[in-house]
Amino acid sequence: TNHIISIRDYTRRDIDYLLERAGEFDTRTYDRHALEEKLLALLFFEPSTRTRMSFETAMARLGGKSISVDSVEASSIVKGETLADTIRVVSGYADAIVLRHPKEGAARLASEFATVPVINAGDGAGQHPSQTLLDLYTIRQSMPIDGINVGMLGDLRYGRTAHSLAYALSLYGATIHTIAPGGLELPANILHELRERGMEVIQHDDVSDIVAELDVLYVTRIQRERFPDSASYYNVASSYRITPDLLEDVQEHLMVLHPLPRAGEIDSGVDGLPYARYFEQSRNGVPVRMALLHEVMK
Ligand code: CP
Secondary structure, three states: OOOEOOHHHOOHHHHHHHHHHHHHHOOOOOOOOOOOOOEEEEEEOOOOOHHHHHHHHHHHHOOOEEEEEOOOOOOHHHHOOOHHHHHHHHHOOOOEEEEEEOOOOHHHHHHHHOOOOEEEEEEOOOOOHHHHHHHHHHHHHHOOOOOOEEEEEOOOOOOHHHHHHHHHHHHHOOEEEEEOOOOOOOOHHHHHHHHHOOOEEEEEOOHHHOHHHOOEEEEOOOOHHHOOOHHHHHHHOOOOOEOHHHHOOOOOOOEEEOOOOOOOOEOHHHOOOOOEOHHHHHHOHHHHHHHHHHHHHO
16 A cells, blocks of 8 residues: 655655656646545644645545544544554545654554555654655755755754655755754764765754855754653743844845744744745645645545
8 A cells, every 4th residue: 555654765756756746736737536536534633734734625626525533532542442443444434544643653553554545644753754745845946955955953853844854855965954952953863864874964053153054944843742841841942043133144045944833933024034935835735745645546
């Protein structure tokens, strides 16, 4: 079955193909009945605005329908049903399942019990492959991805969007400049694997040291929900913030991206600058997810 679990499962050729397909769905000349009669199950066991709504939008634009469970509390998981049983059951209703889950590895596990494709919409601090595809799609609208300098700022320990994107960028010869508060650096195993893949990963203490050299600045939120207690969150909360002042002497083509939601990491004064591309990025979730849904169900 055609599951989409981790960006690590894909070659550059696979990714380029999906980005090309997304471009075709962006033209609005696609077949609006392509997924008629198809049903998508959205199982979101963690909050979401963009991922959930853009998958639903993508499905509707292709003529398909969606069914959903919006929380653990609203499902029979509160009665003790396992994820495995939930997936077995939902496989009998829908043609594909989009799963967001707080536990890393949940989507992979679900794929072992599903008889229809499972798309990982975020598994704890693990992976968020459809987000990465829309991140790459957004970058590619402005510049070739090959060899670019990408600053990754924020919670690189728990941030699954950063993990997924870093793996994908390693296929394009990009260099990553990491800037993370103490304790929120990229996990050692990820850093090791990126370097094994030949990627240059350079650590910096302050974003202002490197911002002038960047092609892309990828900002992430501190993933408060993953912290063991609130004291350790408050130790690092508000430790970085992108302001217009910081962007005074950057390359003209710099793109500031953020998977969103933001929680104070980007000053709203940045929104009107040409570098601010994060709302366009979230819009790109629709054509990218149309391409994914079409690929797994058609
Ligand atoms: N970027 C992203 O995954 O946003 P949501 O949590 O709102 O889906």
